Amino acid sequence: MSYARILCVGLVGMAGHVVEVEADLSMGLPAVVLTGLPDAALNEARDRVRAAVVNSGQRWPNRRITVNLLPATLPKQGSAFDVAIACALLAGAGELPLEPLEGVVVLGELGLDGTVRPVRGILPMVAAAAAAGLERVIVPFENAREATMIPGMAIEAMDSLRRLVSFVRGGHDLLAPPPPIPATEPRGPDLADIAGQDFGRYAIEVAAAGGHHLCMLGPPGAGKTMLAERLPSILPELDDTSAVEVTALQSIAGVLPPDGRLVRRPPFQAPHHSASLAALVGGGSGLARPGAISLAHRGVLFLDEAPEFANGTLQALRQPLESGRVVLARARGNTEYPARVQLVLAANPCPCANPGGEQFCQCTALVRRRYLSRISGPLLDRIDIQITLPPIRAAQLMTTAMAAEPSAVVARRVAKARAAATARWAAEGWLVNADVPGPHLRRAPWRLPPKATAALRTGLDRGSLSARGFDRILRLAWTIADLDGRQRPSGSHVDEAAQLRMGDAHARKTEH
Template sequence: MSYAKVHAVGLVGVTGHLVEVEADLSPGLPAVVISGLPDTALHEARDRVRAAVVNSGQRWPNRRITLNLLPATLPKHGSAFDLAIAVALLGAAGELPLLPMEGVVVLGELGLDGTVRPVRGVLPMVVAAVRGGLDRVVVPVGNAAEAAVIPGVRVRAVDTLHRLVAFVRDGTPLLEPPSATPAETPSGPDLADVAGQGLGRRALEVAAAGGHHLSLLGPPGAGKTMLAERLPSILPALDDEAALEVTALHSIAGTLPPDGRLLRRPPFQAPHHSATVPSLVGGGSGLARPGALSLAHRGVLFLDEAAEFSKGALEALRQPLESGHVHLTRARGSTRYPARVQLVMAANPCPCAKPGGDALCECSPLARRRYLGRLSGPLLDRIDIQIRVHPVRAAELMGTDPDGEDSPTVAARVAVARKAAAERWAPTGHRLNAEVPGPLLRRPPWRLATRVTAELRGRLDRGSLSARGFDRIVRLAWTIADLDGRAGPDREDVREATGLRTGEEV
């Protein structure tokens, strides 16, 4: 028989699709033809596979070889098909009986010496295999721990093509994945390290409880970066569904830790202010890769020195902040990545950035406006909490004032508030106050009484508040009520929410 096929998985964005790797040997001049929309890396597989097969002690068929990857209309990219191609080719040549490989998904890149190297994206590939009804996978030994976190799948690992050939031909056992190690609680920065900044702490707690975006404006050394870096420490751990989403994205990006565990802590991404648009939202040749925005999915995207970012990079964030995903279109196809993040921006109020703040500023009014001009109105309108951070006093810095609460104490309140919000919005399919659509907030039984929103209505009519801003203040008021253990917001909650939104003392 001169035909054989083996199962593999291809990725489009973060979604895996089952792929059948077909091999057919026919008379004619020796050649290798690959069809099925392969990219450059996949075209080069013919040379990698040939060298790996020969250096593993197997005979290379001296015939015309046609390799086809089905479905042919699905773009294929990367080197994860190498191992499946080698097995299908040897099966078509009559060198291997492929009955043991029925219903088995094969993934891995081949080195020229026949070693099987780890590949990116194994986690979503295994998820796709299980979804397609295939519960047995063979992966590189470097990806075994990652693949084994998916329940209901039998994972076996290989380090060389020779080992896989011995298994198919003689039944030699493959390698077992390593035993799962218990999750460890990471020791990150603690909120107790922040000196003073009572308003900043309150804003951080409200942001964590409701999933709100946050902007911190103030002089250098006031604690803006310290506050932002401690936001993940008061966020709840990711549930199973969110952990799979986040781990899959980091698997595609190749940033998973060596132990391959599910990422349970909300991710934290802090790109440099020189970051380009593709590095933020995703990009690259062929099918686009996830950027910092998607790698921060279910976590925090921190833009330090936000006014130093290019205007194009900042404006590219506007649509994903609203929709919760990034849709990237390229010549070879379109890709959609999740991007449900909490955006935290920190900026100095002016170019001179004196530690004393506005009192010592040497910049002209025009220079101040120009400096903050990159933070456009439409972008800031999407930021729920916008506060000014003032310089730290000596008494606060030297510890003569009582120390602030630590992260576990604040995280406990955040967890209770999030639970209350999740129970309230459960019939609507939402979990966080920041995710609830505006029309739903203005509809019974959740619409606030006229006396509670009277001041907001006045601001809206005067044009000092947009409709989006109105809805965001109402969401903030719900979060404040949840933190304080009330069934719904009152006028004081709305006033505090207005102050957090506008930066005014109300």
């Protein structure tokens, strides 16, 4: 026999596609030709596979070998095809029977000594195999826990090409996946650690309840970073669909913990202000990899010292914040990743960043405007909550008699408010108020009475409020009403939402 076919899976972004690895052996000068749009790492599989086959005690066929990856028009990348290529050419040479691998997906990278090494993206690969109607997958042993997250799939593991060859010939059995590691995901830092800043704590609670973006200005030490780091601690756990998406993204990026469990806690990403455009939104040669905004999908993307980020990097966030996805166009094709995040920006009000606040600032008004203008108006217009935090006073810092509310207490209020929003918008498929399109809130039956929105309409007519800002204040009002346990926002809720939007640190805090 001079022809064989083995199934594998290729990834384009998060989308997996079943790939047929064909091997044809013919007469001619010994060579290996790889076709089907392979990238550089996949092209190098020719040398890896040859060394692995020989070092596994198998005979290398000294013939002209053509390996084709179908569909040929689909770009292929990575090293997950190594084991499938090795099996296909050994089967084509008559060294392996094909029956044991019929309808089986084989994934894994080969070392030169024949060991099978783990690869990125196993979870979406196995999910793609399941969607294609396949039921059995053989994966590297280190990836086996991850592969078992997809229900209904028969997962077997291998640690070497020698073991797989022996299994196909009827010798050794493959390895069983190790059991999941029992573990609990900590909620992280607690809101109880925050001294003072009642307004900042309330803004964080509203942001969590409605899925709103947040911008915090304030002097050093005011608690901006502490508040942002504690936002994930009051967010609800991810549902099954979101957990699979987040886990798949972390698998593709190679940062998934090895415990074999779905990621249930909302992720938190805080890239340094020197991060490149590719690091933030995704990129790289060939087909692009996910960036921090995608790794924060269904969680929090925190940009500390936001004015220090490159202008082009910040501007690249505008489209993903609206659409909830990143589309990266490259010469070899487009790659799409989800990016439904809560963006949190933190910034000092000026370059001198005097801890005493504005009254001790040494910067001129022009310098302050130039510094804050690094965060562009169009980007800020997409931020629902914009607040200014005052400096922490000694009495607030040293007072321990009245401990602040812990995250667990706030999280219960947030969960209740989110449940109300989800029940209200379930028919349209929206999960939080921040997802609701503005026109929907301006039509019956959701349109608020003219008296409640009179101030907003005046601001819109005078040009002090944009149409996008108008809609975002309405969304905030619905979230505040949910936290208050009300069916619809009142005029006071709209006023409070406008205060949160305009950054008034003396806004009324809703009593709970």
